[in-house]
């Protein structure tokens with residue numbers, strides 16, 4: 574099964590991604606990986622750290638002369654700010670006594686958990702009163718490694734002409750009211766907007782919301798959408814709870830830091846409607862798309878999945894991000910050492926991460942879809958997959 578792991582602390586030396594069971598024979602573009610890393614770092618509402626990072630990926634293993642080998646792929650993204658964190662974050666040596674004023678503050682300022690973050694639960698669970706031991710890994714800096722891995726999975730999907738996009742539907746109270754947004758419109762417009770929204774007027778409203786939140790020391794959430802087109806019918810399976818593709822996609826989306834809700838297709842809205850207004854009637858055209866075997870729908874309220882399997886329509890999945898937990902006007906909390914009332918810590922932080930979370934969403938969806946694709950068509954070599962895929966599409970039905 575194609576899967577990936579990440580390692581690395583937010584201010585550690587580097588982040589690491591490792592992909593297993595990736596097929597041999599695919600030419601990988603490092604530029605494409607780096608482009609995705611740059612997209613993750615963008616977006617109006619990000620914090621000062623984005624200016625330092627400028628992430629770049631380096632492949633350590635699993636490729637030879639640019640081509641995947643079928644062996645585990647390891648990727649490293651070095652922390653460009655490591656020299657400033659080495660004394661605090663060295664994996665072996667104890668914290669040095671020769672800290673500058675900023676380092677001293679960072680070393681001692683980690684006992685007041687942020688409501689809404691992993692700080693308190695992690696501290697109790699892992700038996701530490703130094704919240705940095707938890708927040709370093711809970712931080713969504715980890716998503717850089719996800720994006721690098723997702724960019725490799727995305728190149729496999731791209732080889733089979735499966736396309737993926739994302740865009741932002743709402744930030745705070747500013748939201749897209751237009752329901753029909755074509756895939757190609759997202760391709761051409763989303764990345765031109767600083768908030769990754771296709772409508773310039775709504776983008777301006779979103780930026781105004783973010784500016785106001787920043788001024789008030791507050792943060793904002795929102796909703797983003799990922800779409801995948803040109804999928805073959807029949808990825809995933811209804812056979813077991815864990816083989817259902819909708820379950821895997823929702824779990825992957827939910828695992829993104831700050832995501833608190835996921836829906837596929839009309840999701841929550843369909844719960845209030847009658848079946849006749851929810852389900853997508855079926856039609857057939859012998860000359861229709863070979864990937865859906867000629868079957869098609871005039872609507873796509875199901876969002877491309879029925880019975881835990883792709884149905885040949887575009888996959889539409891949305892995620893709701895809560896406003897992030899690090900507030901510059903911090904909430905009340907309790908100091909974990911002396912148990913007295915306090916104000917939560919204020920690490921350098923973003924105001925709104927929804928545009929970046931959408932890029933992470935693409936990476937997670939790419940991973941899950943590449944896994945489903947190779948589950949069905951094999952994961953040893955590209956040639957084997959191509960042969961199996963072609964045979965599937967040609968099989969008489």
Ligand SMILES: Cc1cc2nc3c(=O)[nH]c(=O)nc-3n(C[C@H](O)[C@H](O)[C@H](O)COP(=O)(O)O)c2cc1C
Nearest residue numbers: 690691711713830831897898899922923926929930
């Ligand atoms: C791309 C991205 C960047 C994030 N940046 C921050 C941040 O700067 N400050 C913060 O408090 N939370 C940030 N978050 C959210 C936290 O990581 C998240 O809220 C925290 O780990 C707790 O997990 P939960 O919200 O899923 O419960 C970010 C999330 C994403 C997806």
